[in-house]
Amino acid sequence: MNRIPRFSSSSNCSLLSLILFVCASLPCMRPSYADTAYRQAMAKAVRTAAKSVLPSVVSVEIIGTAQGPSGEVSQDAPTSGVMIDTDGYVLASSIVIRRPSASILIVLPDGSRHAAKVISRDYHRDLVLLKIETTKELSAITLPSKLDLQIGKTTVAVGRFGNDSSPIISRGVLSGVERLDGVALQTDARVSAAFYGGPLIDLYGNVMGILIPAVAGGAGSDPTGWYDSGIAFAIPSDVILSKLERLKSGTDIKRGLIGIASKTKDPYDDGTEIGAVRKRSPAETSGIKAGDEVIEIDGKTVRRHQEIKQALGRFDAGETIRIKLRREGKEIDITTKLAESIPPLQPQRLGVLVNELENENETVIVSSVLPGTPAESKIKSGDQLLKFGDAKISSVTALRSLLMSAEPETEVALSITREGKDESLTITPAMVAGPVLKEFPPAWSDTKPSDWKTEELKLPDAGNAAAFVAPEASDGQQNLGLLVLLINPGEGSPMEVLENWGEAARSAGVVICAVAPEDSRRWQPKEINAIANFAAAVIKKAAVNPNAVAVAAPGAISGTAAEAADSMALAVAVSQSSTFFGVSVSPKTRSPAMRVKENDPSASLQVLLPLSSDKDLPEWSRAISKAGYPVVLGGETDSATLLNWVRLLQAI
Numbered sequence: 001m002n003r004i005p006r007f008s009s010s011s012n013c014s015l016l017s018l019i020l021f022v023c024a025s026l027p028c029m030r031p032s033y034a035d036t037a038y039r040q041a042m043a044k045a046v047r048t049a050a051k052s053v054l055p056s057v058v059s060v061e062i063i064g065t066a067q068g069p070s071g072e073v074s075q076d077a078p079t080s081g082v083m084i085d086t087d088g089y090v091l092a093s094s095i096v097i098r099r100p101s102a103s104i105l106i107v108l109p110d111g112s113r114h115a116a117k118v119i120s121r122d123y124h125r126d127l128v129l130l131k132i133e134t135t136k137e138l139s140a141i142t143l144p145s146k147l148d149l150q151i152g153k154t155t156v157a158v159g160r161f162g163n164d165s166s167p168i169i170s171r172g173v174l175s176g177v178e179r180l181d182g183v184a185l186q187t188d189a190r191v192s193a194a195f196y197g198g199p200l201i202d203l204y205g206n207v208m209g210i211l212i213p214a215v216a217g218g219a220g221s222d223p224t225g226w227y228d229s230g231i232a233f234a235i236p237s238d239v240i241l242s243k244l245e246r247l248k249s250g251t252d253i254k255r256g257l258i259g260i261a262s263k264t265k266d267p268y269d270d271g272t273e274i275g276a277v278r279k280r281s282p283a284e285t286s287g288i289k290a291g292d293e294v295i296e297i298d299g300k301t302v303r304r305h306q307e308i309k310q311a312l313g314r315f316d317a318g319e320t321i322r323i324k325l326r327r328e329g330k331e332i333d334i335t336t337k338l339a340e341s342i343p344p345l346q347p348q349r350l351g352v353l354v355n356e357l358e359n360e361n362e363t364v365i366v367s368s369v370l371p372g373t374p375a376e377s378k379i380k381s382g383d384q385l386l387k388f389g390d391a392k393i394s395s396v397t398a399l400r401s402l403l404m405s406a407e408p409e410t411e412v413a414l415s416i417t418r419e420g421k422d423e424s425l426t427i428t429p430a431m432v433a434g435p436v437l438k439e440f441p442p443a444w445s446d447t448k449p450s451d452w453k454t455e456e457l458k459l460p461d462a463g464n465a466a467a468f469v470a471p472e473a474s475d476g477q478q479n480l481g482l483l484v485l486l487i488n489p490g491e492g493s494p495m496e497v498l499e500n501w502g503e504a505a506r507s508a509g510v511v512i513c514a515v516a517p518e519d520s521r522r523w524q525p526k527e528i529n530a531i532a533n534f535a536a537a538v539i540k541k542a543a544v545n546p547n548a549v550a551v552a553a554p555g556a557i558s559g560t561a562a563e564a565a566d567s568m569a570l571a572v573a574v575s576q577s578s579t580f581f582g583v584s585v586s587p588k589t590r591s592p593a594m595r596v597k598e599n600d601p602s603a604s605l606q607v608l609l610p611l612s613s614d615k616d617l618p619e620w621s622r623a624i625s626k627a628g629y630p631v632v633l634g635g636e637t638d639s640a641t642l643l644n645w646v647r648l649l650q651a652i
Helices: 012-025 031-056 072-076 237-248 305-312 396-405 494-498 502-508 525-541 564-575 620-626 639-650
Strands: 057-063 079-083 089-093 103-107 113-122 127-132 154-161 166-178 184-187 199-201 207-212 232-236 260-262 274-277 293-297 320-327 330-337 352-357 363-369 384-388 412-418 421-427 452-457 466-471 480-486 510-515 544-552 582-584 606-609 631-633
Touching (some): 031 154, 031 166, 031 199, 057 089, 057 154, 079 207, 089 207, 103 127, 113 237, 127 237, 154 207, 207 237, 260 396, 274 396, 293 305, 352 396, 384 396, 452 502, 466 494, 466 525, 480 525, 480 639, 494 510, 502 639, 510 525, 525 564, 544 564, 544 639, 564 582, 582 639, 606 639, 620 631
Parallel strands (some): 480 510, 480 544, 544 582, 582 606, 606 631
Antiparallel strands (some): 057 079, 057 103, 079 089, 089 127, 113 127, 154 166, 154 199, 166 184, 184 232, 199 207, 207 232, 260 274, 384 412, 412 421, 466 510
16 A cells, blocks of 8 residues: 655645655546646745735836837837845846837836836846836845756746736746856746746746846847747846846856867767867967867867857856867966957968868868869869968868958968979968959859759648759769748748759759748748748758858848748848848848857858948948858849859859
């Protein structure tokens, strides 16, 4: 006979455990009764946990906001915050100061409103510290210094909503830690913008973190647009606790930058070799070199570049960290102070196409030289590229990183092997930004195209209709490009759209995959991942060079109006930069309120606009350029210009 353990009646978690134990102990109990008992116990536990923190949860109203993009955020105001002490300090998410406003009001649980002023901002973690002056008695939340972060643990998101600041609650589980490059917890609780700034708690009422507006990958479309998506992020309480005094002093916090680039395009690949070091960065100042392998960061062992990102993600600008490296078989220790900013990337190229031979030395061989580029008079087909300056060219990705990180318009020594002899030459790489390259290498022009066929494409986890046009046989068709063309809502099926692109695709050697929105009325943020998955599926079916993959909208063609597909293409490219190396849209595209992260040196994303002069560049392109994304001018862009650019994305 099973004995029922004794529990305290005052513990909501004990009550839930008791119900579960009883249900499990009675095999003859009908399943519906067991389910009902569980749901009732869970609901009571969640309510009790939420009640323990609600006296400290406030509403934050933004008054007189400057005109900005319409959508969920504007409609869902106000948002939430937490009272962190009885002196009137309130912690909220960055959503409250995304746009200029006349004033910010804190609505206490008793309904009273109080003007708040901004004390400081944590840009690294999307938090803002506010303060109110009041004689009212305040209830402050407790931020624990130690957390139980067991994956699968029940989580409860708590916030307030509406004119009466009604409590809102959403239950989920803890689905990840050290997300967003080591910064945040992840839960599957469904939250809206009204929850941001509110606490994420466990069933005991312990505050695990503060909810923030963010999307997986840290960039892309407006993160508040991921309303009710089942993915939410929170900054851990212990981290917030360690930053509070700094924030209270009025000091803003920013992410700490070091200035290293990976040797490989995939950050999850094994190995930590550094492909390139940014100029005038903490890494360069402290003596880190391309080719070094990272062993530890501040005592934490790392085995791949994603782990380096996660380890560095915990640190802020101005903090000093210890790094252990391996260089030429010897271990060395360095100390470096992380910077708030590094001179922006200005991507460059030599003007060559290369092949990477998979051998012990990872040989990089020039296959073609592009006319009208710096390489035309310096480099020959068949040359093996050995060194760029002092850095070894250990892979194609490493060479890309070196060219992304190099000093602009500066002559550099290039070591090569030509016809069995080692040689050294000097070359000044050209900027990627500017007029589009229009000439193919002779080898591509001499290739006889095979027959091309259009067929539908379906993915099991996507509701989008899609089709692609590609060669039936890959003979003689290597290093093709791939353009994922997004269709505007209500503008035909993918098969119909591709009828007008087939000949241009065959002529340029670019596979085209047309994708329609799942909803015939609009594109949705949840489709971002699906679009990248369609690209991956096509790459498996055709001889596509993975560096020559782009996403575009009909607005990329001169004279075509900007519509919904343009905004979606821009959001997809920035948030899925590991898949796409190029994006082309109308210059009149309505920016999807992107939080743009810096361009990845190992996977440089280009932006093609159908413009002839940089004087006509749209306002949103300034943020793009500042983050290191080269803006290419297509001039009077037709389908041939667009597709040629796509295929030439593989040029280095």
